[in-house]
Amino acid sequence: MAEMTYRDALNMALKEEMRRDPSVVVWGEDVALYEGSFKVTRGLLAEFGEGRVKDTPISENTIVGVAVGSALGGLRPAVELMTVNFALLAMDQIINHMAKIRSMFGGQATLPIVVRAPGGGGSQLGAQHSQSLEAFFMHCPGIYVAVPSTPSDAKGLLKSAIRDNNPVMFLEHELLYNSKGEVPEDEDFTVPLGKAHIMREGKDVTIIAYSRMSILALAAAAELEKEGISCEVVDLRTLTPLDTATFTASVKKTGRAVVVSECWRTCGVGAEITSLLYENCFDSLLAPVQRVSGLDVPMPYSRKIEKLCIPQVEDAVKAVKEVLSQKY
Amino acid sequence: MESRLRAALPDYDLMKLYEQMVLCREFEESCAEQYTKGHITGFLHLYSGQEAVAVGATAGLHKDDYVVSAYREHPQALVRGADPKRVMAELFGKSTGMCKGKGGSMHLFDPDIAFMGGYAIVGGQFPIAVGLAFASKYRGEGRIAACFFGDGAVNQGNFHEGLNWARLWELPVLFLCENNFYGIGTGVHRASALPDIHRRTCGYDVPSEKVDGMDVMAVYLAVKRAAEWVREHSRPYLIEVITYRFRGHSMADPGKYRSAAEVELWKARDPIPAFGKRLVEEGVVSRDDLDCLQAKARTVVKEAVIFAEESPWPDDGEVWKDIYAGGEEVCPWQK
Numbered sequence: 001m002a003e004m005t006y007r008d009a010l011n012m013a014l015k016e017e018m019r020r021d022p023s024v025v026v027w028g029e030d031v032a033l034y035e036g037s038f039k040v041t042r043g044l045l046a047e048f049g050e051g052r053v054k055d056t057p058i059s060e061n062t063i064v065g066v067a068v069g070s071a072l073g074g075l076r077p078a079v080e081l082m083t084v085n086f087a088l089l090a091m092d093q094i095i096n097h098m099a100k101i102r103s104m105f106g107g108q109a110t111l112p113i114v115v116r117a118p119g120g121g122g123s124q125l126g127a128q129h130s131q132s133l134e135a136f137f138m139h140c141p142g143i144y145v146a147v148p149s150t151p152s153d154a155k156g157l158l159k160s161a162i163r164d165n166n167p168v169m170f171l172e173h174e175l176l177y178n179s180k181g182e183v184p185e186d187e188d189f190t191v192p193l194g195k196a197h198i199m200r201e202g203k204d205v206t207i208i209a210y211s212r213m214s215i216l217a218l219a220a221a222a223e224l225e226k227e228g229i230s231c232e233v234v235d236l237r238t239l240t241p242l243d244t245a246t247f248t249a250s251v252k253k254t255g256r257a258v259v260v261s262e263c264w265r266t267c268g269v270g271a272e273i274t275s276l277l278y279e280n281c282f283d284s285l286l287a288p289v290q291r292v293s294g295l296d297v298p299m300p301y302s303r304k305i306e307k308l309c310i311p312q313v314e315d316a317v318k319a320v321k322e323v324l325s326q327k328y
Numbered sequence: 329m330e331s332r333l334r335a336a337l338p339d340y341d342l343m344k345l346y347e348q349m350v351l352c353r354e355f356e357e358s359c360a361e362q363y364t365k366g367h368i369t370g371f372l373h374l375y376s377g378q379e380a381v382a383v384g385a386t387a388g389l390h391k392d393d394y395v396v397s398a399y400r401e402h403p404q405a406l407v408r409g410a411d412p413k414r415v416m417a418e419l420f421g422k423s424t425g426m427c428k429g430k431g432g433s434m435h436l437f438d439p440d441i442a443f444m445g446g447y448a449i450v451g452g453q454f455p456i457a458v459g460l461a462f463a464s465k466y467r468g469e470g471r472i473a474a475c476f477f478g479d480g481a482v483n484q485g486n487f488h489e490g491l492n493w494a495r496l497w498e499l500p501v502l503f504l505c506e507n508n509f510y511g512i513g514t515g516v517h518r519a520s521a522l523p524d525i526h527r528r529t530c531g532y533d534v535p536s537e538k539v540d541g542m543d544v545m546a547v548y549l550a551v552k553r554a555a556e557w558v559r560e561h562s563r564p565y566l567i568e569v570i571t572y573r574f575r576g577h578s579m580a581d582p583g584k585y586r587s588a589a590e591v592e593l594w595k596a597r598d599p600i601p602a603f604g605k606r607l608v609e610e611g612v613v614s615r616d617d618l619d620c621l622q623a624k625a626r627t628v629v630k631e632a633v634i635f636a637e638e639s640p641w642p643d644d645g646e647v648w649k650d651i652y653a654g655g656e657e658v659c660p661w662q663k
């Protein structure tokens with residue numbers, strides 16, 4: 001174990017997997033010489049050279065499409081989109097190609113691709129650079145969606161994603177890059193895709209979250225503990241595959257649920273989790289499920305009002321109190 | 329008279345070119361019939377008229393070179409060596425189809441013949457071809473990626489991104505534009521600021537040329553030369569092949585945007601009889617030989633239709649299969 005940042009944990013995962021398997025290749029805008037906009041690819045060019053670590057033109061759809069083609073040709077590309085906002089320019093290759101090819105060709109093709117993309121709001125980057133688009137990808141069958149919240153998960157999930165034979169949208173949170181945690185240095189350490197993590201056990205209410213919202217949920221739980229409220233925090237880790245079994249079991253135990261997600265509320269991840277709870281735990285629910293989410297607005301710039309649009313610890317605390325105060 | 333054809337290829341190969349073009353035509357015309365009967369459904373885009381392109385180009389490639397294409401791609405797969413039975417069964421939506429009936433007419437794929445897919449998003453195949461070429465170069469395989477596309481596709485950003493990228497990374501991609509003058513009902517002059525498509529590569533320092541796509545030998549020789557250049561230099565190249573589709577864009581297209589006279593003009597240049605005539609004139613084959621090849625192709629297609637008709641539909645359970653790799657037959661988290 002070593003303490004390191006989420007950024008360095010991702011970097012470590014990339015390096016370990018590139019050393020382990022020469023078919024792993026990396027490309028994206030500014031990933032080689034500049035070492036990445038968020039420095040996740042630091043040192044890669046120096047260690048692995050120009051043949052494997054490549055700067056690309058600003059052509060997002062082609063970044064993903066070339067990954068699709070080279071995966072069909074036997075490689076395991078782990079490419080970077082500078083931010084998830086630009087993934088919208090690559091939606092054709094992501095949704096119409098990467099997610100479809102295996103199925104529409106009758107299972108004859110395998111696409112071991114990772115598309116890494118930083119995202120999320122909170123840095124006053126304005127409406128076009130602050131989005132949380134995970135629901136877009138979760139909506140579409142044929143791709144996996146990973147949303148790590150801790151440095152350890154960042155490393156373990158990225159290693160699993162690179163080794164997996166399915167395409168994975170790997171969504172990193174920009175505000176987590178500097179967060180620190182203990183990370184196993186073992187090269188064989190991985191975190192399986194599709195297994196949620198009970199970050200904290202509790203008995204009164206289950207908070208279901210992912211990515212940065214899991215860290216926020218832990219902070220809310222710590223605060224609520226002072227008032228004698230015991231929260232269980234379930235970190236989803238991946239949205240596809242979705243570990244419905246783990247979070248429904250938790251809610252069956254506590255009888256109450258709060259779902260926290262940074263994405264927009266309408267048709268958001270929280271909406272999906274909430275309906276799964278009603279479908280699977282209806283008889284166990286003691287109160288209506290509470291949803292905490294980003295506001296349904298294009299993100300404003302000003303710090304003072306941007307904050308209103310992104311879930312805060314107080315929002316989660318309030319939702320927990322609400323769910324405890326209500327009953328069916 | 330000295331045979332120019334024989335100077336280029338042995339008799340067997342010359343006959344093969346003719347045989348393949350005839351097979352493509354027979355296959356496509358049979359598809360039209362099966363569509364009218366309701367056996368083939370969905371979108372059906374036929375290739376009749378353009379045979380010299382698929383046949384000539386494929387003859388100029390190596391067997392293991394990658395090929396990607398669009399939705400008008402049955403002949404490109406057939407010429408590559410796809411089993412007509414499995415292609416027809418795919419069009420019928422049967423479980424014995426090339427893609428188990430999950431792809432249909434627009435989505436043929438067979439890695440065994442390096443046919444890496446028909447794609448129905450116009451221009452979606454460009455980056456995929458570039459990626460295949462990268463994989464080949466990275467692994468030192470010496471294969472090139474041949475990318476078929478239409479005149480309509482060159483106005484997609486993907487075309488320009490792909491040309492730039494392939495030149496920048498020095499990748500062996502052979503871009504093969506089938507200029508049949510229309511993207512559905514929009515003429516190339518109404519869609520391209522510079523309708524001389526091969527000239528559009530100059531912004532990317534990619535060499536290019538134009539070739540007569542109604543002449544199978546011309547296509548073959550141009551593609552062979554270009555493919556060798558691409559392989560040797562590990563650089564992209566583009567060929568604009570001038571051709572014409574005899575039928576509508578798809579079976580749903582009545583074709584009101586072009587005159588009967590125009591279609592007749594091009595039909596007079598039908599690449600199949602034109603090549604047959606040359607073969608006979610230059611003494612490579614007799615008329616009887618040609619008739620024999622025609623009859624053979626007709627039989628192959630007839631057998632393909634029977635095979636498709638008699639094949640079983642996919643099991644209902646197939647809807648959950650082949651979506652994710654890794655052994656799970658279904659999406660386990662949804663069950």
Ligand SMILES: Cc1ncc(C[n+]2csc(CCOP(=O)(O)OP(=O)(O)O)c2C)c(N)n1
Pocket residue numbers: 400448449450451477478479480481482508510511512577
């Ligand atoms: C991205 C996209 N836009 C529009 C369409 C609808 N569409 C299908 S084929 C076609 C025309 C393409 O023309 P061209 O590239 O010349 O190919 P051709 O049909 O002539 O072989 C269009 C517009 C599509 N399939 N994909």
Ligand SMILES: [Mg+2]
Pocket residue numbers: 478479480506507508509510511512
């Ligand atoms: Mg066209």
